[in-house]
Amino acid sequence: MAEDECFPNMADLRAEIDRIDAELVELLARRAGCIDRAIAIKRRISLPARIDSRVAEVLDRTRRAGAERGLEPAFVEGLWRNIIEWSIAREERALDGSGGRDDGR
Template identity: 55%
Template sequence: MRAPNDCATMTELRAEIDRLDADLVRLLSERAAYIDRAARIKAGVDLPARIGSRVEEVVANVRGHAMTHGLPPDLVEKLWRRLIDWSIAREESHLGPDSLRDDSLRADNNDTETT
């Protein structure tokens, strides 16, 4: 692993970008495993796949992380909303058609919410 300023050529830069891309894909796969587990837990406690309050909490969190790391919060929000939509669709495929409702008011089990 080299710091960006330690890369003297485009080949070195591209190798580091490729390494980071592989890390990002691995992290997305790890996140997907947690989404799958969330779907199983939600099925057991009758929670819907989409819980609006949790979606907004996740978006607020990543916007904050973006600002901390010098990235445009709007860009990060767009990326995460797409990731969240994919995650919810993945949960819905495990939960079935009844999971399409947003039952935020009934979310007695907030500790089981995941997006």
């Protein structure tokens, strides 16, 4: 079946886009759950919220993955930078400014 036959009109295509959007939100929520688990681990082993080498690793991996799928690497990097910065801010708030140190705060 040709791609244009899968969604013969805008209503069907929009419904598919809405379904994909819902999946993306679900995946982001799952990722946030992983961030929450990372907070507990980072607190226990005294790691900071921001680990620059990990940020670079994630950005590099996602840029490559996006490029392999025909997405502009700069678009993918920008999107992931937002996700990463949101995640780091979430960790920093939860770590209460302790920088990952378990100092009783």
